[in-house]
Amino acid sequence: MTAETDVTDLLTVRGVRKAFGDHEVLRDISFEVPKGTVTAVIGPSGSGKTTVLRTLNALDKADAGVIGIGDLTVDFAEPVDRATLARFRAQSGMVFQAHNLFPHMTVLQNIIEGPVIVQKRPKAEALSAARKLLEQVGLEEKADQYPYQLSGGQQQRVGIARALALEPQLMLFDEPTSALDPELVGDVLSVIKDLAAGGWTMVIVTHEIRFAQQVADQVLFIDGGVVLEAGPPEQVIGEPTQARTRQFLKRILDPI
Numbered sequence: 001m002t003a004e005t006d007v008t009d010l011l012t013v014r015g016v017r018k019a020f021g022d023h024e025v026l027r028d029i030s031f032e033v034p035k036g037t038v039t040a041v042i043g044p045s046g047s048g049k050t051t052v053l054r055t056l057n058a059l060d061k062a063d064a065g066v067i068g069i070g071d072l073t074v075d076f077a078e079p080v081d082r083a084t085l086a087r088f089r090a091q092s093g094m095v096f097q098a099h100n101l102f103p104h105m106t107v108l109q110n111i112i113e114g115p116v117i118v119q120k121r122p123k124a125e126a127l128s129a130a131r132k133l134l135e136q137v138g139l140e141e142k143a144d145q146y147p148y149q150l151s152g153g154q155q156q157r158v159g160i161a162r163a164l165a166l167e168p169q170l171m172l173f174d175e176p177t178s179a180l181d182p183e184l185v186g187d188v189l190s191v192i193k194d195l196a197a198g199g200w201t202m203v204i205v206t207h208e209i210r211f212a213q214q215v216a217d218q219v220l221f222i223d224g225g226v227v228l229e230a231g232p233p234e235q236v237i238g239e240p241t242q243a244r245t246r247q248f249l250k251r252i253l254d255p256i
Helices: 049-056 082-089 107-118 123-136 152-165 182-197 209-215 243-253
Strands: 002-004 009-020 023-034 038-042 064-069 072-075 092-095 170-174 201-205 218-223 226-231
Touching: 009 049, 009 201, 023 049, 023 201, 023 218, 023 226, 038 049, 038 209, 049 064, 049 170, 049 201, 072 082, 092 152, 107 123, 107 152, 123 152, 152 182, 182 201, 182 209, 209 243, 218 243, 226 243
Parallel strands: 038 201, 038 218, 092 170, 170 201
Antiparallel strands: 002 072, 009 023, 009 064, 064 072, 218 226
């Protein structure tokens, strides 16, 4: 079932559940993301953070619950036809932990693949937009290189440009710095900060707690497949109300 809505929140999530076999990964996830804001999702490994993100793009279809992005709301407890699912997926762009670039394509070809093949946009238009995006992420001189010629951080920035090229309403980041050498992390985080300053609506799964403090408008602490705590970073990270949140942050921020 779908419904057209006009909401202040760009993203609304209500009662989302997801199981893999007998393992219930998400038990009851609910939150909202206002347009033009950044939501950081933190929590221990295995808590369900990445699965939350994947349900928002229907890479993993939720077993139940309602997700609304923009003017499209889908109830995943009911059958969803392929056309609606495709439209739902088109609302967001995903940046993965691994860069997932096509190794046989140049940087420019990677970026225009989606707009030209999936969205059927004119190639000249897609190429012009792709070059502007490469300039935005600081890689305009790498347009004709192949992924193997780039550092991990550069590949991730290409991945960001590729997602932006689809002109989604919502950007999703799944631990975008986790696979990078420490010295490369800053360049990727800088690009994300610029996107935040530019008004992009983003949901970011991250283990970079200090980064979440700096860039997020709200922080979700997820553990055991539920949102245990949600609020502005100064509250969730600075003065958490839940003992489990305090325990997690202490281990991350004061490991010794």
